[in-house]
Amino acid sequence: MTAWKETVGGRRALTILRSRPFLTVAIVAAVWIVASFVSRGFGAYGHLRYLVELAAVIGLVAAGQTFVVIAGGIDLSVAAIVTVSAVSLPLLSWQADPTGLTAVLAVLALTTTIGLVNGLGVALLRVHPMIMTLAMATFLQGLLIIIAGGSAVTAENPLVRWIGNARPAGIPAGVLLWVAVSVIVLAAMHATSFGARLFAMGANPLAATLSGVPFASTTLAVYGISGFTSGLAGVLVLGMNGQGYVGIGDPYLLASIAAVVLGGTSILGGLGTYAGTIPGAILLVTITALITVVNASPGWRSILFGSLILGLLLLSGREQARR
């Protein structure tokens, strides 16, 4: 027993050191250090910057997912919503507004509405979140093919291109966007009554309702947020890609859930933080990059990806028994 552990500051430091978000950060750091020794070019600033830029997309999708999971739900429609955003944006005319802002806002309004519909189903119709959002994903999948057909559409919207490619002060605009969203998300989650309600609803919805937490409106808000951040991710991925096509959002379903869980948020709800999801997203991108370096067939890549996530879960994702 050393004395510093007994001081207030020492206790607080210990809490942080033992916390799950910190563990995830430590894993990311370790992987980066090892990988940059093993693979030349991995540790280069440009490469790491690129990784964080890719992580921004996952991070945005996972922001909404973190809200939903903490509140005791799950959103399996995020991938479809990303695609909706990336496919419908190029179809919107932006000529009337030379900045392209109106089109982006219109698309975000659309995706938020989709999220709100999810919320309506969960809160008012009492459909289980997994069913509601899966059905929504199926529904959107059909709708997308009707709207966009099979072909890719090119984005000409100047704002979208800027978000995807600009580097003010050497930092990708997408990363700046992610930082801004992260600050807002963390504040909403941990510094407002709204955030406190989410944790209560996730841990024990019945007790939360009997304590006066407005169940319906909070649920609506949570799924609305998820629709919004997925839409934002769609805008970013469209800007980075230049083109939108059906299926562009598909990788982000598992990625968003994995980032949330790897970051230490309980999939059962009620416990967690977006501060863990952020390194979780970066960790995922790093894994994917390493797998690409290995240069394996799609089958092996898929197996490696799944196994690594499973391995990381074993390391950090145990759920304590509840009840």
Add this chain to the structure above:
Amino acid sequence: MSTVGSSRQAGALYWPVQLRRNVGVRGLFAVVMAFLVAYGFLFPGLFTASGFAKFTQSWFPLALVAMAQAILMLTGGISLAIGAMVSLGAVIAATTMTGPLGVAGGATAVALTGVGIGGATGFIVVKLRLPAIVVTLAGSFIIGGAALLILPRPGGAIPEWLSDLLAGNTPAAFVLLVLIVLLWKLYLATPLGLSLYAAGENPVGAYRSGVPVDGARVAAYAISGLLCTGAGLFVAAQTGSGDPIIGTAFTLNSIAAAVLGGIGFLGGQGTMRGALAGSLLLSLMISVMFFLGFTPVAQYVAQGLIIIGAVAIPQFRKVQR
């Protein structure tokens, strides 16, 4: 509903218990019957031998995956790897059956893979205490990857006589389904089988009562895996070849069928007969849409709407009451 009254009649227990289990699914059975009648009315071909064979064949794999999902949900688990397991079963069947292993060897390989992977998943979820939804999501990548390794693109072959037997003009699918249901009844009459419900709904209480909770849950995952790869074999026989992503749609449909059939997400709620009825209902809807000339795209849209509607309406009524 008092089928047995006094202690004198205590000897008759099994059938009254079964009758009580029907109470919750009576409404569903009525809806399914109505759909069947309407379907038979629209397409009188259903009542010919070939029409019946075709219909049961389109239902069969969905029925299997619905059972596979339901057995997990009864124990309080879930699987998002159902589709990948079906694909894996299909590619294994398509690559082994015409090879040196032959049909029997191939079928054994399919079954062992299902039990093995299912059991391993169960072990990870139950013994290592990882959340089922994340494990099976990651597992779907591993299993899907394995399917791609075995068969990178659609190909392989199923012996023609097997295809004809299972998916030709025979009632084989229906007979198999009846057999599987009987086997399930038998399993449910073993102490391990009935423990499924207790393990799902009240694991602590079940453990204290001396129920092998962990064993019951791992066994459920193994059985679920077997049902999935079995469905894969059948799908391969239907198409005559293997396809590494053919099972993808089954993940959603298995959950939808189970939930339509009244299986709850919290464990221990619902019955297998409900899940089967749910899968039949879903299968009927898909067939009807197909015959009415819906494009595949419109089918997606309609299916999404129908699932939400079917789940929401009973819930909504409950809230209103």
Add this chain to the structure above:
Amino acid sequence: MATAPLLAARGVSKSFFGNPVLRDVSIALQPGRVHALLGENGAGKSTLINLLSGALRPDGGAIEVDGRPVWRMTPAYAQQAGIAVVQQELSLTASLSIAENIGLGAYPRRFGLLDYPELAVRARAACDLVGLREPLSVPVGHLSLGRRQMVEIAKALYRRPRVLILDEPTSSLSATETKVLTELLERLRGEGIAILYISHRLNEVMALCQHVTILKDGACTADRSLEGTDAGGLVRLMVGRDPGDLFPQWQASVSTANAISVRNFSAGLMRDVDLDIRTGEVLGIGGLVGQGQEDLLLGLYGAIPARTASATINGASSLPSGVPKANALGLAYVPADRKREGLHLIHSIITNMMLPAFARLPALKLRSRRAERETARGLAAQLGIKGDLDRPAQALSGGNQQKVALAKWMPHHPLALLLNDPTRGVDVETKREIYMMLRNFAAAGKAVVLLSSDTPELVHLCDRVAVVREGHIVAMLERGALSEEAIVSAAMGAEQRQVAA
């Protein structure tokens, strides 16, 4: 007695996360004796039961069966050794039938399959012992809480135990059911079964038991014959000081103004009820378990749909449409099942105490952790909740958990408190504190509605008691007319009735 005890613990200790819960405790269960285990909540009774039944393993000491130490005790081994436990938290599965629940884990088999005819015979025999007449095929989920408790007892008897452990078996039973149980235990004792009986109801213990072990803070403070002791002496041993009176002395403070007034009120099982709740009174709600009392509270609170011809609630002229609305009208509700409905067990005590505040503040208002901590400290000091407030609520004993569930409403100064069995499974000391709080609350001109299954509580604490039977208020007893007999006879109706299942 020369014979070895059937089941015994010798100097067992157990800690959770470094907190010692039991220290060097010994207990010996002899055949043909009803042995009482007493102690406040958190004294370690449940842990001791779990050790005796193999659900937990001791850190030190040994469990002995027939005088021989058993090193790896498991629930399965305990069952083989003839030890059956009736847990406080039921071990039943709602979707299985009565018979399937009774046999769970010990089914009779034929060819490896469950032998339904044999199960029916044996389950029926067990049910007859406890007076369960429902068909064996009824799913347990369709039974009331009291009947489920009886199924749980039948389940223990089905195993033909030599040792029967009952953890608060009567807390959800009606008077009739309690009587059946008492007679049954007397008979089993006569057959030479060793019984360990845990209860907070001292009169039951005095009537039924011969020997008592008392735990206080994880240590044994008494292990003696019950002969020659009185209830007061037992309480002294449990709390470590003189008991005094359980119920406070109080002056009526009731006014003529109504806090809540409803006409033709219907919700859940309640049908067309007229009720006036006055400010400054404690209104008791009594009756057999499951007659609709809970629906009355939940309906007033806006938690379940309710209809009424007219309603006045703290000045507003309609029922609240939802819980947030009810809170705004000054209503607060304390549920009976604190683990499932009252608390967020995995969250800190502070968060639990602050939840109603979070629920009613504007959603995007920034929190002040410092202010939250100060409020929570104040509440904890006021209610005597000791220790680190950052601990999760599940670390608290039942009594302290109930205090938290009550305390969280205090900063909002509710005008009417709706309490659903607030002292169920709560130790004597906490009970007394809660009673004081309720009377003080009424004295401050607020209204208190106290739903209780503990009849003495209704008699000694309430200004009036409304007795509910089959969804109607069948009697409104004024303080002068209050007695346990009056409440029970009103609850049962003119003739003795079966409890509706």
